[in-house]
Amino acid sequence: MLDTRQRATALLVAGCFFMEMLDGTIVATAAPQMAASLDTTPASVGLVITVYLLTLAVLIPLSGWLTARYGTRRIFLTAIAVFTLASAGCAASDSLGLLVAMRVLQGAGGAMMVPVGRLLVLDGAAKTDIPKIMAYIVWPGLMAPVLAPLLGGLLTTYASWHWMFLVNIPLGAAAFAVARRLPAVGPTITPPPLDVPGVLLTCTGLAALTWAAHLVAETGESGPTAGAVAALAVLALGAAGRHLLRTAHPLVNLRTLDVASFRASVTGGSLFWIVVGAVPFLLPLLFQEVFGWSAVKSGAVVLFVFVGNIGIKPATTPLLNRFGFRPLLLVSTVGLAAAVAGCALLTDATPLAVTAALVLLGGAARSLGLTCYSTMAFSEMEPERLRDANALSATVNQLAAGLGVAVATVALRLGSGLTATPSAAYAVAFCLLGALALTATVGALRLHRGAGDAVRAGHAQRPARTLASPAVSDSRKSE
Incomplete structure (x- = not known):
């Protein structure tokens, strides 16, 4: 307690x-x-x-x-x-x-x-x-x-x-x-010196990737400028990853990814965050631009995402303790994929109660999934590496959430290029986002059945699962 x-x-x-x-x-x-x-x-x-x-x-x-x-x-x-x-x-x-x-x-x-x-x-x-x-x-x-x-x-x-x-x-x-x-x-100890090359490479790559997403989502720029900025992001982040894995005291410790449950949380959770960030952007556009709803009506229906979030919250911890992370992540990723893809079938003639129920289902699935990913991230992490894992997890989650609108914009443009009507373009976009959510399901299927059991009430603690050898110890200690 x-x-x-x-x-x-x-x-x-x-x-x-x-x-x-x-x-x-x-x-x-x-x-x-x-x-x-x-x-x-x-x-x-x-x-x-x-x-x-x-x-x-x-x-x-x-x-x-x-x-x-x-x-x-x-x-x-x-x-x-x-x-x-x-x-x-x-x-x-x-x-x-x-x-x-x-x-x-x-x-x-x-x-x-x-x-x-x-x-x-x-x-x-x-x-x-x-x-x-x-x-x-x-x-x-x-x-x-x-x-x-x-x-x-x-x-x-x-x-x-x-x-x-x-x-x-x-x-x-x-x-x-x-x-x-x-x-x-x-x-409690003197920390290692600041990893200046890591700061420069990591910050440049993250800034370039965020700026490229802005060019795509906000200005509609998809030509040479956005491509050049995206290329800079890839080069800088690639160089940063190489540096962070080789230096003794990295700014962001990528070695924490050798813990399987943390690695699954970072990879699957980032895909999940992208879809979560994209849906609240696309739904109001669909309701207002295609269905002709007012901003108030549109906003009120989207609020059912919040109702789903709140509704499932009291049950998340009991469900985790009862069933474990792997089954709940399968349910939440498939549930989110179904709810998002289901939005492709919505029309202005769909009963309002059906639309609200579908949005509510998506809200419950995203709340359950993100709670599972966020909790599993630290379930098997050694206390001395908690600070490093926390920094990496926060960075990836923030980046994924920020990319949601850009991914939604690209999906909508792909839909517009493949179809002739606005409603069909949105349908394609929602199906693509649903497929992205199902990609996270693949990662959940690969989890071992006991993933995260160390944080479940009534379950014996299990050692952290790594890629091959025991995790590389880090010189920084938690407070």
């Missing part, structure tokens, strides 16, 4: 996760109002979204080294303070340049909040408590992309775009007050 401090810390990190994810998506709904207020174009406002996601992707890998150098609690408090103050700066911005600068600062705070907070709550936790901890943390982050269009529309319609950032101030102040009461724990 979680004690009061663990539960409070998990809820605190969940709130931070919600703020981080919300700020990555809510701005899109207010682009016209922001453009008019800042005397620029709606297309230029897209940069406000991109620089935030870029900063998140680039700085998350640094979280492991920073916590080793300065201590988890100190970095967590600093991250909350930076994010909150930057939110106030965003609301006070009177020009596009100042707003972009504040969004970079906000992204820097967000990049540290969730991975460092997650490490804070996992440090010292019993293995059997990890499913409950991750269930607390995951579902608020799933709410944000679903609530963002409706919340953003309400704020910009009845208040102003500034309130999209002002709402973070009381939330951030409350989070800071709660975080200050956490036990003060500093670094």
